[in-house]
Amino acid sequence: MKKILIVEDDFLLSMINTKYIEMLGYKVVACVTNGLDAIEAVKEHSPDIVIMDVRIDGGMNGIEAMEEISKFSSTAVIYLTGNSEKELKERAAKTNMLAFCVKPVHFEELSKILKNEK
């Protein structure tokens, strides 16, 4: 069973995503709200995929957190973001990115991405 880490600062959204991902048959190893916790969670749980909100609590955004994570882990990432600005996309593409999804993300879309990863 693949392990998923959810990084999302909106509690309700985090819960919804967790429920859906678990329904699809993945294991959500942790839900965190900021970049530093995400780095720690990756170190601790070594997830296969991180579902990362771009705009999160704390000093760093989702892409910056993934840049840090990339230094010690090859875990893949699916970005969820409020806007699809070109600069953000380009920067995100330099990390081990599976997809760059604009909120609200349809579950079918998320499901397809995760299945393709299998």
Place this chain on the structure above:
Amino acid sequence: MGKAILIKNEKERIKFINQFCYLTAVLASPYLYILYLNKLIFSTGVMLLIIFLFLTSVYLNKNNKPNFSKALIIFTTNFAVTYFSLLLGFDSGVHLFLFSAPLITYLLFDFIKKTNIIFTMLLYVLNFFTIYIINKMHLIVNAQLENNTHQLLYFMNFSFSITLCFSLIIYFANNNSMYINLLKEANITLEAQQMQMQIKNIENTETNKKLSETLKEKETLLSEIHHRVKNNLAVISGLIELQNIHVTDELASRILKESRNRIKSIALLHEKFYESKNIDSIEIRTYVNELIHLIKLSFTNNNIKIHAQIDTIELSMTEALPFSLLLNELITNSYKHAFKQKKEGNIYITFTKTNNEYVLNYKDDGSGFDTKASFKEKSLGMNLIEAFSKQLKGKAIWTSEIGKGINFNLNFKH
């Protein structure tokens, strides 16, 4: 500032030209007496005329005709020296007055008026040489004056010409110091203005700094609001989707999916407005293409082709929202109803702009419907299409026949 100094200086100059004319008139008075005593009646008249001409120059100056005044002074001085040199002889020293010619010229004209100065000086020099040559050629017929009178005249000419020179020199000395004072004053004013400018610049910099800080705050606020709105829409959409997973009824599931799609089209519109350079309008072509992509994703029938031909059109927020939802309903309706009995199908969308209105044309080659019957039993989708058309203040026309697809046309003003 320089012009102001020149104007002030010109006023002072005219004032002194007048004083010069009065002084000349006063200095000419003793000559009148001597000429009269020596019974040179015509020359006395000439001297009276000369005095009159100098006073006329003053009159012209006071009537704002300084150029005429200056011309008259040049003529009178030349005429007076020539006439009395020829009358009284070269050795009477009348020509000594010509040595003050450069000073008189500089009194009359500023240095910047070079042509006037050169012309005037040439006149005086020519005059002097004419008198000198006439004298050399012994053409001067001296008036018959006593030796004492002759000596007196020489003394008067010598001392008066020196008096004239000195008074002009004193004027220039005063004038120069006045000029320097004026320049100093101008310099002080300029420095004060420069200081004021610097203060204003500092104020402007501070204002700009405050403005850019406010702008940054607003941008952050806008970004935060956008983030929250998108998250809230994502929560609503997510909750609907979670509920949909547990719904077994096909109709209920479809209704939930449609609701989710409506939320997604609003969220997409929100995103496009946020990304737009102009926050109150969006370029609709990109939006429509992305909307089509999203709707396609939510249906399993992949054999429906959507042909969109959208002009480069900017729509405002009030126009874009009903327009996007209307398009969402039209496409969803086609997917839901038009191609039930067909494996393949086409949807054609054109959106164009004419001089004063937008034209949306939407058609599909699906099963079509009986318009009369459908309008009687309006579905939510049809109701929404009608409501959005009204919101756009547009004129909507449906045409459809069973088996021949539908054609929807909407015209609305800019």
